[in-house]
Amino acid sequence: MRASYNSSTFWSPGTMYQIGGSLPRNKVRRELVDSLSNAQRVAITVDGWTSCATDSYVTVTAHYIDDEWVLQNHVLMTRVFNEAHTGNNLEMLLQEVCREWKIEDKNLALVTDNARNMILAGVGAQMEPHVRCIAHTLNLASQKALKVDRVSELLVKMRKVVTYFHKSPKATEALREMQIQLHLPHHKLVHDVSTRWNSSLDMLERFWEQQPAVLNTLLSKKIRRGEAMSSLTEDDMTLIPEVIKLMSPLKVATTLLSEEKDPTISMISPIQTKLQRHFQPDESDHMVISQMKERFRLDFDGRYTYLQDLLHYASALDPCFKDLAFLDDNETKDMIFMKITAEVVKMDGQVRIYYSIYCSWCLSHFHCYLPVAYLTDAYLFSLRKSNSSSVLIDVRQGMVIHLMRTRQLKQKVTGAPTESKKRQVCFDWNCAKSYKSVLI
Structure with a gap:
């Protein structure tokens, strides 16, 4: 239809x-x-x-x-x-x-x-x-991790406890009195919702915050607990903080990515790398935690392979991630910037880039904004203040004319960055003697 x-x-x-x-x-x-x-x-x-x-x-x-x-x-x-x-x-x-x-x-x-x-x-x-959607992707992977049998059983027990307090005014009042006695925050227990991201983690976190008051209330003679209330075991109490520790970075990542005012695609690769490292197996892990990590990796690791280059480009063009510190391989970093440069060269001078960033290093040396990339019909000079490579491009020839690695870069700029006026840019490369000046 x-x-x-x-x-x-x-x-x-x-x-x-x-x-x-x-x-x-x-x-x-x-x-x-x-x-x-x-x-x-x-x-x-x-x-x-x-x-x-x-x-x-x-x-x-x-x-x-x-x-x-x-x-x-x-x-x-x-x-x-x-x-x-x-x-x-x-x-x-x-x-x-x-x-x-x-x-x-x-x-x-x-x-x-x-x-x-x-x-x-x-x-x-x-x-x-x-x-x-990366937030939806994280939710899918986290749900797979939480479906480990032992964790599923724990969540069922948690739901029974939370439901009991939600449905019993007497138990709720007893819990409030116990919170006052123990000087705990007057927070209600949270019930998870299958369609609400991170709600199972929220339920566990709130229970763990209130567990002294909850357990003391359940032991009180003022209320009738029922058989379900005695189901929590010592192993459960040991597992809860381990699950919270493992899953908390997912909540942080989802919060960072749930942004309405700014683009977030540049965050995907750094967050993806961080989570992949976080979910790597460790010999000291509890057996259940090891199973959760494996389930998460199986679902998450292959999700963005079809877009990996684009995600790296987005991170490289974001001032927050421009050094690509989340990548360990310097050759990979260099290749990413080479590909970005090649894309700019394809523009063939038809597009002007006026891209400026606020940089304390630039302000301390020039007391002004420094144009990081400026494209004219003649030349493109691409400059990055980082520990990686700096690339000089001849747009007319459409090829890279020099690639050098430097640790320190000092720059002196003469002339205003206008399209009509040529500017001479001089560089002092501490690690290289060639290309001491480039005429733009």
């Missing part, structure tokens, strides 16, 4: 209005169409969800950088989706949304979850790159 959204509802912050078969006359829509038309590229996110009334919805959101270099996010469509959630139907939905908002020529990128139908929709709609 064709996934059509005629006469659907358009949602924007503070705005809701109907979209019919013809172009609406709403001012907000016209302004958004104009803004999208000026965008160089647009990224699309698509997700399906179910309302409290059990209606199935699909939301499509556009993300792009406007002329003022501000990241914009706009919901293009939220509508009831009663059709079968097949890849073909979602593909047609995406294509129709792009035609409606006139963004078919924006070299669209796509972000979805890891569902098979979303993957097929991205392939059919020919949106590249198609990045699978």
Whole structure:
């Protein structure tokens, strides 16, 4: 069945209005169409969800950088989706949304979850790159780790305890009195939800915070515990902090990646590397922890191999990760920057890069912002203040003319970085005597 959204509802912050078969006359829509038309590229996110009334919805959101270099996010469509959630139907939905908002020529990128139908929709709609949501990926891998039999049993016991306190006002009051006596925070126990990321970890963390009060309350004669309340064992109490320690970095990573105001793709490779190291087996691990690590690695390690180069490029272009310190191999680092340089060379002088970063090193030497990369029709000079390689490029010849490794770099700049004025840039390479000056 064709996934059509005629006469659907358009949602924007503070705005809701109907979209019919013809172009609406709403001012907000016209302004958004104009803004999208000026965008160089647009990224699309698509997700399906179910309302409290059990209606199935699909939301499509556009993300792009406007002329003022501000990241914009706009919901293009939220509508009831009663059709079968097949890849073909979602593909047609995406294509129709792009035609409606006139963004078919924006070299669209796509972000979805890891569902098979979303993957097929991205392939059919020919949106590249198609990045699978990293937070959803982490949730899938963590769920696999928590399904280790021993951990599953522990979580079942935890749920029984939490449910007991949630359903018994008398037990809740007894717990509150015990918290006062033990000078513990007056926090309620947390019940996990299968669709809420990290909620099982939240349940364990809250129980561990309150475990003196919980255990003393369960031993109190004021309440009737039932058989379920005596099921926690000494082994359970030993395992809980070990599971919390193992899974806590996943919660931190998910929080960092759940960002709305800034792009997060540059974080994927560093976080991926950090988690892979964290989940490496260790001889001192509890047997259950070893099993959890293995389950996590089996699900997570192969997830982004199809996008590894792109993720490395994104990290290299992010000032926070530009040194690629999360990679151990210097040759790999050099190759990444060589590939980035080759991509810039392909632009053949048609695009100007005015990329500046705030750097305390630059301020201390020049008291100004230093253009890190500047492209003209003649030359491109790419400079990175790092312990890795610095690359000099001859754009006219389309080839690397020199590659050197240096530990220290001192730079003196003469002239303003304008397109019309040539500037002479002098370098003092402590590790190399050649290429002491380059005329840009």
